[in-house]
Amino acid sequence: MNKVLRQHTPLQLPEGNQLRDLALSDSGFIFDPHSGLSFSANETAIFLIKALQHGNDPDAIVSQVTAQYDVDPQQAKQALGQVCDQLRGCLL
DSSP: OOOOOOOOOOOOOOOSHHHHHOEEOTTSEEEOTTTOOEEEOOHHHHHHHHHHHTTOOHHHHHHHHHHHSSOOHHHHHHHHHHHHHHHHHHOO
C-alpha cells in the first residue's frame, strides 16, 4: 500500500498593522478600520485573533487554545491555520 506523505507547510501569519488595528468584540464582530469592512467570527476565532494581535508565538497560541478549549494540539493548530488563511484573504 502506497502512502501519500503531506509536506508540512509553515503557518503563515497575517502581516502588517491591519491585524493589530482590527476592532474585535466578544460577540464576534470584527471591524477593519483600514478598509471599512466588517466580519463576524465565532468565539474561538476571536480568541485566536486576539492572541495574534498580542504577538503571541504560534506554539504559545496552540497551548492557550488547548488549555481554554477541549481540543488537542493538532485541532488547535488547524484552527489557527484556518483563521490565519481567512484573515490574509480578508485583509487588503
